Amino acid sequence: MSKEGSFKKMQVLIIGAGFAGSVVARELAEAEHQILVVDRRNHIAGNACDVKDSHDILIHQYGPHIFHTNSERIFNYLSQFTEWRPYEHRVRGVVDGKEYPFPINRDTLNQLYDLDLDEQGAADFFEKVREPKAQVKSSEDVVLNSVGRDLYEKFFLNYTKKQWGLDPSELKAGVAARIPTRTNSDDRYFTDTYQAMPSDGYTAMFENILKHPNIQVQLATDYKDWLKQDRQYDHVVYTGCIDEFYDCRFGKLPYRSLRFEHQHLADTEHYQSVGTVNYPNDFDFTRITEFKHLTGQQHPVTSIVREYPTAEGEPYYPIPRDENEVLFKKYKALADEEKNVTFVGRLAEYRYYNMDQVVGAALNAVDKILEKK
Known part of the structure; x- marks a missing residue:
């Protein structure tokens, strides 16, 4: 042409x-x-920017960014610019001082309520406790319709209030619909076909793009x-x-922002058992992420970040x-x-x-x- x-x-x-x-x-x-x-x-690299901190730990400056997709097209597109490290993100939620698998699955129910449910038993449990909604309009409706009030109050209610500064009843259904409920023991946060992290980090991938x-x-x-x-x-x-x-x-337009409190732990090889731990009912922060789980770095010390949602600051979430x-x-x-x-x-x-x-x-x-x- x-x-x-x-x-x-x-x-x-x-x-x-x-x-x-x-x-x-x-x-x-x-x-x-x-x-x-x-x-x-x-x-x-925008909010996906990652850098080595002063202790040589690769950290995400703006909180954890976990890549996952069901789109072969998009995964192959980005593969032009990076090699990948396979990574399946796992999260725990702390309730009354104990960690439980999150999203809620069969093991969450068994550990929380001292039960011994199989998959059908978990399905029956959810069916028994759920509060059916003729019209699901809000995030509160989504969760109550799925897992009932006790689990809603233990894992969702206060986390949502912290994260968004709003009650779940004030948020559209799509927010809570992003989080699945499982009757099996799959404790991965995502179940997408492609789950991986750029092997040299996001910033390096953006440099190539x-x-x-x-x-x-x-x-x-x-x-x-x-x-x-x-x-x-x-x-x-x-x-x-x-x-x-x-x-x-x-x-x-209203946006929700975050304040990040990064911390280096000079005498700790691993701070927590999984990449991210949610604190729905305790503290002002919503979650703690330990980056070495995400990046696969081998290092005798570690770095973490706590996330504090705020009304003011850089816009992160519509x-x-x-x-x-x-x-x-x-x-x-x-x-x-x-x-x-x-x-x-x-x-x-x-x-x-x-x-x-x-x-x-x-x-x-x-x-x-x-x-x-």
């Missing part, structure tokens, strides 16, 4: 160097377009300052908060409530009118995406951009 003169190379500005921005950048660069990626932070002669990266740069320089771009890809793009003209969706749709209506701006990612689409879903959304966005040109 380019030899015939019908192919026009675009100058594309991509705002954000996380999954959405980096994948779009790579695909458009492969299509021979010129890409500038800017990010207000001083690093690539962005390593292309048609891609330039500018860090510690606010995109609004860049646009003020009156530079001309054929297309802009925006991965930040959609309300911020429009100067919050309809009001701020808050799934009907009134927030109504506000988002006002911004989306503006975005839909844009001719040369694409909005993609968790913050730009106000969607509680997993990492693989962001990659899928980015690949779909590229297809739409290229169709237009």
Whole structure:
């Protein structure tokens, strides 16, 4: 096409160097377009950024990121940029000072209630204690409908209050629907076909994604300052908060943030038995993650992180409530009118995406951009 003169190379500005921005950048660069990626932070990889701490332990700066997907396409796509370390994430929930498998499974029931249930017995137990809901509208409805009130109060109620600053009855059903209930003894947090961690870490994978002669990266740069320089771009890809793009003209969209308390334990080889331990009813933090479980590092010492949900700070989670969706749709209506701006990612689409879903959304966005040109 380019030899015939019908192919026009675009100058594309991509705002954000996380999954959405980096994948779009790579695909458009492969299509021979010129890409500038800017990010207000001083690093690539967005919230998936990992670094070696001062004790040589690879840590996730913004809390644990566990890759899992059922999509062969997305797994194979990312496999161009990283080798993988197989890893199946396991979580425990602490109730009355004791650890139990979470998500709730047969072993959770047997240990918690001193029972000896087989799979059918676990199914019968859930059926007996569940509170059937004619209409499942909220996260509270989902859990009560599935496991009943006692398990709801022990594992879900207070954790949700801490995590979201809201009662489960105030959150859309999809939040709790992400967490399964099992009648077998499968204690993996995820059951996806592909479960693995980038063998050299996420940041190294992002470096490979962005390593292309048609891609330039500018860090510690606010995109609004860049646009003020009156530079001309054929297309802009925006991965930040959609309300911020429009100067919050309809009001701020609510997001939930996190404060991370990293700690190095100089005299401990392993702090806990699994990657993450939830504390639904105790402390101000929701969970503790020990990174060596995730990364497979062999080291005589260890590093952990505690997560404290907050209302203020960097936006991490769109808050799934009907009134927030109504506000988002006002911004989306503006975005839909844009001719040369694409909005993609968790913050730009106000969607509680997993990492693989962001990659899928980015690949779909590229297809739409290229169709237009």
